[in-house]
Amino acid sequence: MSIERCCGNNKTMSGHFFLIAEKSKLYFTFQDQAEQFFRSGHTNNWAVLVCTSRFWFNYRHVANTLSVYRSVKRLGIPDSHIVLMLADDMACNPRNPKPATVFSHKNMELNVYGDDVEVDYRSYEVTVENFLRVLTGRIPPSTPRSKRLLSDDRSNILIYMTGHGGNGFLKFQDSEEITNVELADAFEQMWQKRRYNELLFIIDTCQGASMYERFYSPNIMALASSQVGEDSLSHQPDLEIGVHLMDRYTFYVLEFLEEIHPASQTNMNDLFQVCPKSLCVSTPGHRTDLFQRDPQNVLITDFFGSVRKVEITTGALALDRDVAALESNYFQFDVVNN
Amino acid sequence: MGLLSDPQCRRALARLLLRLNTPLCVLSYLAGLTWFLLLPALAPRTYLSENAMGSTMVGEGSDLGPRALALARDFGAHKRKVGGMPVEWLEQTMFQLGLEVHRQPFSRTLPFPDEAHERYLVRGTNVFGVLRAPRAASTEALLLLVPGSEGSKNNQAVGLLLALAGYCRGQVYWAKDLIFLVTEHDLLGTQAWLEAYHDVNLTGIHSGGVPGRAGAIQAALALELSSDVLTSVDVAVEGLNGQVPNLDLLTLFHSFCLKSGLLCTFQGKLPPPEGPSGPGYAQSLRTMGLMVLGQAGGGPGGAHGLFLRFRIEALTLRGINSFRQHKFHLGALGRTLEGMFRKLNNLLERLHQSYFLYLLPSLSRFVSIGSYMPALGLLLLVLVLRSDEGEGDPPPEEARGGLLWLLPPILVSGGAGAALYLLPVRGQAVATQHFPVGEAEAVVLALIGIYVAGMALPHSTHRWVRGCPTRGWMTLKLLALLALALLLTCLALLNFSLGFLLGATLVPPAAAVRPGGSRLPLAILLVLTTPGLSLFLAVLLERELLEAPAGLGEAWQRFLGALGQGLLQEHLHGAHLSPLLCLGAYPCWLLLWNVLFWK
Numbered sequence: 001m002s003i004e005r006c007c008g009n010n011k012t013m014s015g016h017f018f019l020i021a022e023k024s025k026l027y028f029t030f031q032d033q034a035e036q037f038f039r040s041g042h043t044n045n046w047a048v049l050v051c052t053s054r055f056w057f058n059y060r061h062v063a064n065t066l067s068v069y070r071s072v073k074r075l076g077i078p079d080s081h082i083v084l085m086l087a088d089d090m091a092c093n094p095r096n097p098k099p100a101t102v103f104s105h106k107n108m109e110l111n112v113y114g115d116d117v118e119v120d121y122r123s124y125e126v127t128v129e130n131f132l133r134v135l136t137g138r139i140p141p142s143t144p145r146s147k148r149l150l151s152d153d154r155s156n157i158l159i160y161m162t163g164h165g166g167n168g169f170l171k172f173q174d175s176e177e178i179t180n181v182e183l184a185d186a187f188e189q190m191w192q193k194r195r196y197n198e199l200l201f202i203i204d205t206c207q208g209a210s211m212y213e214r215f216y217s218p219n220i221m222a223l224a225s226s227q228v229g230e231d232s233l234s235h236q237p238d239l240e241i242g243v244h245l246m247d248r249y250t251f252y253v254l255e256f257l258e259e260i261h262p263a264s265q266t267n268m269n270d271l272f273q274v275c276p277k278s279l280c281v282s283t284p285g286h287r288t289d290l291f292q293r294d295p296q297n298v299l300i301t302d303f304f305g306s307v308r309k310v311e312i313t314t315g316a317l318a319l320d321r322d323v324a325a326l327e328s329n330y331f332q333f334d335v336v337n338n
Numbered sequence: 339m340g341l342l343s344d345p346q347c348r349r350a351l352a353r354l355l356l357r358l359n360t361p362l363c364v365l366s367y368l369a370g371l372t373w374f375l376l377l378p379a380l381a382p383r384t385y386l387s388e389n390a391m392g393s394t395m396v397g398e399g400s401d402l403g404p405r406a407l408a409l410a411r412d413f414g415a416h417k418r419k420v421g422g423m424p425v426e427w428l429e430q431t432m433f434q435l436g437l438e439v440h441r442q443p444f445s446r447t448l449p450f451p452d453e454a455h456e457r458y459l460v461r462g463t464n465v466f467g468v469l470r471a472p473r474a475a476s477t478e479a480l481l482l483l484v485p486g487s488e489g490s491k492n493n494q495a496v497g498l499l500l501a502l503a504g505y506c507r508g509q510v511y512w513a514k515d516l517i518f519l520v521t522e523h524d525l526l527g528t529q530a531w532l533e534a535y536h537d538v539n540l541t542g543i544h545s546g547g548v549p550g551r552a553g554a555i556q557a558a559l560a561l562e563l564s565s566d567v568l569t570s571v572d573v574a575v576e577g578l579n580g581q582v583p584n585l586d587l588l589t590l591f592h593s594f595c596l597k598s599g600l601l602c603t604f605q606g607k608l609p610p611p612e613g614p615s616g617p618g619y620a621q622s623l624r625t626m627g628l629m630v631l632g633q634a635g636g637g638p639g640g641a642h643g644l645f646l647r648f649r650i651e652a653l654t655l656r657g658i659n660s661f662r663q664h665k666f667h668l669g670a671l672g673r674t675l676e677g678m679f680r681k682l683n684n685l686l687e688r689l690h691q692s693y694f695l696y697l698l699p700s701l702s703r704f705v706s707i708g709s710y711m712p713a714l715g716l717l718l719l720v721l722v723l724r725s726d727e728g729e730g731d732p733p734p735e736e737a738r739g740g741l742l743w744l745l746p747p748i749l750v751s752g753g754a755g756a757a758l759y760l761l762p763v764r765g766q767a768v769a770t771q772h773f774p775v776g777e778a779e780a781v782v783l784a785l786i787g788i789y790v791a792g793m794a795l796p797h798s799t800h801r802w803v804r805g806c807p808t809r810g811w812m813t814l815k816l817l818a819l820l821a822l823a824l825l826l827t828c829l830a831l832l833n834f835s836l837g838f839l840l841g842a843t844l845v846p847p848a849a850a851v852r853p854g855g856s857r858l859p860l861a862i863l864l865v866l867t868t869p870g871l872s873l874f875l876a877v878l879l880e881r882e883l884l885e886a887p888a889g890l891g892e893a894w895q896r897f898l899g900a901l902g903q904g905l906l907q908e909h910l911h912g913a914h915l916s917p918l919l920c921l922g923a924y925p926c927w928l929l930l931w932n933v934l935f936w937k
Contacts, residue, residue, distance in 0.1 A: 056684055057393045094474035094513035095684060239397025242511075242680065 042156040042197040045306045046149060047072045047082045050131060052163030052172045054088035054123075059243040060234050062090045063104045064162040064204055064250040066112040071257040072158065076306030083134055083149055085121035087163075087173050097241060104246050104254060106238040120147050128178045135159075136189045153194035158202070158303045162250065165205030167228055168213075184214040191217040198291070200303040204250045206231045209285040221268065221291045221298070225249030225275075226282030233281050248280045262305050268295035355726060363720045363849050370716030371842065377710055378622035378699035379614070384589045387691035391590060396680045398598075402501040402672030407566060410497025414490055423486055423522045428465040431500055436507040437467030437518065444530035444545035449763050449909040450777045462522030464531045468552050469507055469516040476551075479515040480682050481558035481650075482675070485524045485641045494657070495563035496520055498668055502675055513683055515552035521641070528560075528641045529911055536648055540912050555650045557587060557682050557689065559675065560641035563657035567665040570601040571674075574654040575698065577643030578907075579914045580633035580833035583651040585704060586692035590681060591653060592701050594674045600666055604701045605629075606658070622699035624883050629698055631880045633835035635900070636915040637907050644911060651689050695834070707834070714830050717841040721823040724849045725816055743806035746799040747814060751928040752921075754792035759920035761788055763905060782901045789870050792928055797935035811853050811936040818929035822848050825922045836915070839876065840923055843867040848926075853936035860934055869923045873900065 049072070051065035069084055091100050091113050102113040121130055133139050134149050151157055163170055169177040190196050201222040203211050208224030215222060225232040225247065234244035235251045246254070252275040260266060272286050272295070288295050299305075342348060355362070386392045409431070416424035425441060432439045442464040451458055470476055482502065484495040503518045521527030526543075533540055534548045535555075573591060575582050595602035603609075605628055610621040638644050640654030657671060695707040762769065762785040769780035800806050800814070807813075822844060829837030847864045865871065874897045881888040881896070888896065907913035 055390065055686055057390050092473070094471055095511050097509070097511040099473070099510065237395055239395055242394050242396055242684070244393070 041154065042302065043154040043307060044152070045077050045081060045156050045158070045303065046151045047077050047158040047160070048085075048134060048149060049082065050085045050126065050159075050161045050163075051087055052126060052161065052170060054173050056090070056093055056095045057243055058088070058163075059090050059102070059241070060236075060246050061162045061164075062086055062088065063102050063112060063246050065160065066102055066117070067104050067246070067250060067254040068160045068202075068257075069117070070112050070114065071254065071260070072304055075257075075260060075301060075304050076262050077304075078306070079116075079118040080146065081306070082118070083120050083147065084118065085126045085131065085134075086119050086123075087126040088123065095242075103238070103241065104236070104251070106236045106245055108238070108240070118146070124173070126173060128172050128176050128182070131172075131178070132182070132186050135186045135195075137193065137195060149195070151195050154197050155195070156198045156200070156303055156307075157196045158200045160202045160204075161211075162204040162247065165203070165207055165211065167207050168210045170203070170205055170211060180211045180214040183211060184216055187215060187220060188217045191219075198293075198302070202253075204232060204247050208232065212287050215287070215290060218290055219292060220287075221295070222287040223271065224285045225280070227285050230282040249275050249282070249284060252279060257300075257304065260300050260304065262301060264299070264301060266300045268298040268300065271300060352726075355723070359723055359726070363723050366716050366719045366723065367845060367849075370713050370720075373716060374710070374713040374838065375623065377697070377705045377713075378626050378703075379619055380709070381622070381699050381703040381705045384585060384592070384702055384704050386586060386589050386593065388586050388685070388689060389691075390684045390686050391586070391681045394681065394684045396677045398673040398677050398680075400502075400505045400672055400676045401669050402498060402505060402676075403667045403669035405504065406494065406497040406501040406668045406672060408497070409500045410494040410566075413496045413500075414493040417490075417493070422488075423463060423465070423520075425463050425465055428496075428520060432465070432467035432503065432518070435467070435500065435504045437469050437503055438550055439465070439467045440548065440550040441465050442531055442534060442546055442548055444527065444534070444543055446526055446530070446543050446910075449906065450766050450781050460523055460526055462527050462530075464519065464521045464527050466517055466519040466531070466550075467503060468550050469503060469512065469518070470552075471512040471515050472510050474513045476515050477553040478513075479517050479552035479555045480679055481517045481519060481555050481652075482679075483519045483521065483528065483558060483560045483641055485528060485560065485562065486520050486522050487524055491564050492562055493564065494566060494668065495561045498563060498672055498675070499561065501668075502672055505672075505676065506679070511680070511683065514556065514685075516679065517552055517555070525638060525641060525644065526910065528644050532644055532648060541910060554688075555645075555648075556685055558642065558645050558650050558652040559678065560652060560654040561657075561675075562640070562654065563668075563671070565657065565659035567659060567667060568657040568671065569660045569662040569665055570603045570658045571595065571671065572603045572606055572656040572658050573701070574640040574642065574656065575604075576629060576632045576639040577646040577652070578638040578911055579636045579647075580835055581643075581646040582633075582694070582696065583642070583646060583653060584689040584692050584694055585696055586689050587651045587653055588698075588701070589692070590678060591655075591674075594677050594681075598670060598674055598677075600670050600674055601662075601664075602701065603658070604698065609702065610700050622703070626697050626699045626705070628880065628883050630835040630838065631876055631883070633833060634839045634876070634915075635904075636833065636836065636913045637903060638911060638913075647912075649688070697835075710834065711830065714826065714834060714838050714841055717838070717845050718823055718826055718830075720845050720849055721819050721826075725819050725823075740805055741813070743800050743803040743810065744814065744817060746802045747929065747932050748817070750795055750799050751925040751932070754788075754795060754928055755921045755925040758785065758788050758792065758924055759917060763909070778902050779898070781905060782898050785901055785905070786870070789924070792924070793868075793931060795928075797932055798937050799932070800936075811933050814929065814936070815851065815933045818926055818933060819848055821929065822926045825918075825926060829918070833914070836918065839872070840869070843872045844869075844923065844927065848930055851930050851934050853934060857934060864927070864931060864934060868927055869919050873897065873919075 049065050049069050051061045053061045065086060069082065072082060090096060090102050098108065100113065101111045104110050104112045137149065139148055161170060165171060168180045171177050187199065198219045201212060201220060204225040207226060207228050207230060209227045212222035212224060233248050235248040236245040238245050256271065256274045275284050277283050416427040429439045429441060445459060445461045448458050448460060482499055484492055484499050486492060499518050506516055519531060521531060529541060530543045530545045531548065533543055534545045575588060592602055605625055607625065610618040632639060642652035642654040645652035693706050697705040697710055699705065762781045765784065766777050766781050769784040770777055773780045773783050800810065826837050826841050829840065844867055847867050850863065851860055877897050877900055878888065878893050881893065904916050908916040
């Protein structure tokens with residue numbers, strides 16, 4: 001919406017006053033809308049989705065990660081802003097009776113593998129070292145762009161991790177572990193290098209709450225599928241495929257996210273209510289003390305969706321009829337830039 | 339000062355041990371036997387350890403009954419027409435089912451013809467088909483085997499194998515190759531195939547090579563089924579030389595039977611009642627005793643027994659049709675097999691999570707090696723205690739002129755053992771001249787003859803070389819004890835059951851034997867515990883435990899048969915019982931016999 005600014009037009013005095021009054025009223029509405037747009041302070045969204053387990057019987061961890069990937073993509077984050085790490089290939093595993101599919105609902109209702117999945121770190125590349133390098137940005141110069149987390153200080157990052165975990169650690173691929181201390185230090189490095197504006201950390205493993213206990217950097221919100229001493233349980237056993245297809249917590253998060261669309265106003269408090277103990281058997285937990293905003297005011301789409309920022313100008317541009325003069329201006333600009 | 343580092347304390351301890359030697363020995367021996375008898379009462383339940391199999395699930399979808407029966411009829415008809423194994427028909431049928439078919443001819447020279455094969459040379463052909471995994475490199479394989487026999491045995495098993503092959507061909511989820519093998523001449527064919535597949539020559543079989551390889555075999559199932567319907571499936575676990583498959587495979591099969599309602603028996607008996615009870619304990623003890631006897635015998639308990647040497651976990655499933663009312667169709671067994679193969683397909687490594695050495699009081703309970711080994715340890719303790727017997731006595735005044743005088747007794751005993759091991763089979767021509775019976779019986783009778791002759795060998799061989807002290811029998815006894823202890827320790831690691839049975843019979847005479855005084859009771863004890871007689875008593879005991887007690891005449895016939903089988907298995911499959919008894923236990927026993935008749 002733009003206002004035609006009258007300049008050089010002949011208007012009556014009352015017309016001027018009317019226009020000025022209208023203009024100021026509209027100005028204040030735009031101010032509100034501008035407030036709304038800049039409520040969160042971020043200008044771009046990134047997602048780092050990690051599945052840390054391999055082997056056929058850990059099918060559900062890959063399905064978990066792909067469900068979140070699917071939701072995040074649907075809500076607007078493009079592949080260039082998603083770093084997807086899958087430790088094993090379930091869709092093309094010889095044991096998969098439905099090749100090229102990964103299902104999240106039994107009776108094969110929903111194929112989360114879909115038609116286009118861009119996996120950035122696959123198979124044995126999913127290691128603790130690579131994960132920490134992605135987060136902190138200490139990556140060898142030859143790494144392709146798709147494998148980098150090119151976030152800045154106005155990025156909101158969603159980090160989702162799933163696999164097998166314990167009290168204070170998460171197992172990567174049966175051969176190594178990442179501890180909660182390492183993770184907290186990585187996030188502090190990100191904060192000091194101004195690599196994020198706000199961070200949402202979701203983890204779906206056994207004793208997941210132990211992973212966010214040690215965080216100490218500001219602007220981090222964390223969710224976990226179970227408390228220390230509890231196991232996160234699997235869901236959706238499918239006899240045809242022969243494995244459990246999803247974990248409970250992520251299954252219900254997926255169902256919740258399926259209701260979200262890019263313009264939703266649902267906030268984080270609703271996400272905290274997902275999967276109560278009656279459905280999940282374990283007790284999901286969350287941590288918001290490091291986060292500066294009230295979760296009530298944090299939209300789901302602040303992290304799961306992508307922001308298309310529109311800057312409202314209250315000023316107007318003078319469009320000169322002198323094209324030649326404009327072109328010469330642009331050429332000057334070009335010369336300066338080159 | 340420490341208990342053992344203080345010389346005073348040490349001497350006191352040694353004196354105490356010497357004084358209480360005999361009571362401690364008796365106590366230790368009885369404790370060993372009691373420990374063994376208590377094992378079935380304290381056995382924990384079996385459980386599935388392998389995560390790849392435990393956290394996955396199977397929905398069976400096959401109905402193989404009608405197809406299996408039709409194929410079985412076909413197979414039987416062609417078998418009768420050809421008068422042996424219908425190789426061409428099998429090849430053609432497997433090819434039509436979509437498998438990659440190969441045949442493997444083999445021939446074998448028997449050491450002596452037994453009742454089953456009336457000739458020295460056995461020829462046969464194995465036929466097998468490989469179902470290649472659609473999306474995996476052929477690095478691993480699973481095997482289903484039917485040992486083909488003469489007559490109408492195992493026809494339905496072949497039918498079920500072919501029907502299962504056809505069903506499996508239509509599935510896309512195989513990550514390992516499936517090999518469907520039909521062998522000729524039962525165990526001979528299986529041994530030939532295994533040796534050719536692994537490119538080794540263990541038992542001197544001449545065979546054409548196996549052209550179609552499918553990678554390392556992770557697990558194998560042998561199927562024996564000779565009826566259209568079945569009331570139960572009996573599972574055989576013990577294999578060659580007392581080896582057993584990984585407990586996970588047995589637990590897997592048992593869990594499938596429980597899931598599908600198929601009745602699964604062990605040694606032909608129903609499972610004992612749950613909970614502690616007198617009859618339950620008696621049955622568990624009986625089952626465990628039979629398993630110990632079977633393992634000690636060391637024969638392959640079925641075709642699966644030959645796989646264990648190559649560390650391929652294998653079971654034999656025998657379909658039984660008894661007089662029970664509730665019958666199962668072949669489809670039920672087909673579904674169980676399908677489920678088992680699908681679960682084994684999920685394996686990423688060889689079965690290694692569960693126990694490799696165990697005893698089974700029933701199908702749902704097991705005794706691990708950590709539980710049963712102390713029984714044999716307590717028996718060995720007797721030998722250790724006894725070897726301290728002459729320790730406290732002052733050394734004799736006579737010239738302790740070396741130990742060269744020990745050599746003749748040792749050589750004589752060893753020579754008798756070697757004669758017992760080598761002569762019967764090699765000298766069967768001579769034997770058939772002396773005994774007017776067939777070769778098999780002649781060999782067995784020659785064996786018994788040499789055994790008894792060894793007992794009559796001269797007992798004063800220690801005098802052939804000078805330098806033997808008066809109480810030199812103690813040194814000879816010490817040597818015999820050490821030899822026996824060494825044998826039993828090795829057996830504890832190789833074949834616990836054989837070690838325990840030999841220990842239970844040989845340890846009392848080894849501890850008690852001494853020359854002088856009245857030799858008669860000790861002589862009777864030694865004769866009763868000689869390995870040959872122990873074998874006879876074991877045969878009697880086995881019949882007793884199977885609740886089909888045999889009279890002496892029948893037991894004698896079975897005993898002769900067991901001797902023949904032992905010799906034959908040593909040559910055919912490389913069983914260890916014959917060399918261990920002939921070259922290990924018999925010379926030890928002869929040394930003790932020499933000690934008894936010391937002059």
